[in-house]
Amino acid sequence: MSQRQIIQVFEQYQKSRMQFVKTVADLATRSQNIEFLQNAGVMPLLHPLMLDVVPGIQQTAARALGHLADQSEDMAAAVVRQDILPQMVRSLSRQNRFYMKEAAFVLRAVSKHSPQLSQAVVGCGGVDALVTCLExxxxxxxxxxxxxxxCIARHDASLSQSVVDAGAVPLLVLSLQEPELALKRIAASTLSELSKHxxxxxxxxxxxxxxxxxxQMILNPDAKLKRQVFSALSQISKHSVDLAEMVTEADVFPAALTCLRDQDEYVRKNVTTLMREVVKHTPELSQLIVNCGGLGAVIDCLGNCSGSQRLPGIMMLGYVAAHSENLAMAVILSKGVNQLALVLSEESEDHIKAATxxxxxxxxRHTPEHAKAVALANLLPKLLELYMDASSSEDLQTKSKTALKTILQKCTFLPGLEPLLFDAPSNILKHVLCQFSKVLPHDSRARRLFVTSGGLKKVQEIQAEPGSVLQEQINAINACFPDEIVRYYSPGYSEVLLEQLENYSQNKNPVDSSNNLTE
Known part of the structure; x- marks a missing residue:
């Protein structure tokens, strides 16, 4: 055999190896192929090719492993069991940039599935190797x-700490300053994952x-970058007042509010999430957002989205209102109650309803004026309906009951309370009657309306245990009216009147017509 023929044998072998890893890498991009590749024993065949003398084969073999691990947690676990990661990490510093990219892809694909697989990457020195790649x-x-x-950091605080301890944060911050958009996005995303725990x-x-x-990047035209930027700022802000103040001091607001009109729905959601995380801490931070027009912007945004996209904005309004009477009134004056009423009528998911x-x-819950605003939006019957609906989740029922009770304890707007007289169970009814008993003694017009609207009649029909709180409230209401009126609207009173009429007719002496004629 000639020298050329011998060389051809080796060339053919190299071509075959390259063809194999390329084909596997291509097949592994489609999830329906993974089980067949696994059953065919692809992993032991790729393992030695990771050490191939031809760099191109090494890189393509790494890419194939990355796709396999990316598509399937079982395959990712197989990469760990085959001890591929340690040899990959050891050889990383001696390889070119193409291999580094593929190795990083493998480490990412393994790490994304679970804390345990991420810990395997950490345990073999993968984090230090990745930090080296950042340089x-x-x-x-x-x-x-x-x-x-x-992907490593997102699972838990311990894994995030290992990333921080390896010195990744300064390099990630430097990456934010690089011109490449893709790098900025990923660096911001990773900083977000590190900050959240x-x-x-x-x-x-x-x-x-x-x-x-x-x-500096919140007004960047790239929507994907803005998503990650606002996510990172939200994760930083959520932990404490000091961290939230550091974010606001960076002149994030009011510039961020312009992004509530962004075409990208995730940008809008992440902006409202940031606002939620800022306002929840103190009245002062809430006031800062209110002063820069944040309430109106969020309420408008709620009207232009649906589903889970609404959730951060809904909660943001609640956090603002929770701090003080003035801030809650600012929400009312910004038409926030009407918007929340609309959300409640439009949404079907219980967790969104519960937040609303x-x-x-x-x-x-603050004052009669605040409660009146809620009552005028016809929300009290809706809260009662959600509380009594057997199909409502336990959380929704609990939140509806709590909201209803706290609002009722402040509400003196009787027309808003009257619908509850006809449907509320006794544990809610006692709060309704309590408010009537407070207002009716001092308001003659309210007493008249209470009678003509059928409220007094309904109160007489309520079945209450003698000596109960409910009965005491009924007695207090009845005391506001003359006894004749109370009796008139009591159940069975019409029968009593008819019986008296009948007795009256029977007892009265009839006129003697014959005597009259004689006279």
Missing amino acids: QFDSGVKEGAAWALG TPELAQMVVDNGAIPHLA VWSIGQIG
């Missing part, structure tokens, strides 16, 4: 490394100067 010149390598670190981790992100760089009911309760 590379190539933006694609840095992007892949940042993405993998984000504990105040200490969020503080670490802040201490490395992340907030000013994030704040909670916010309504926070608005109406």
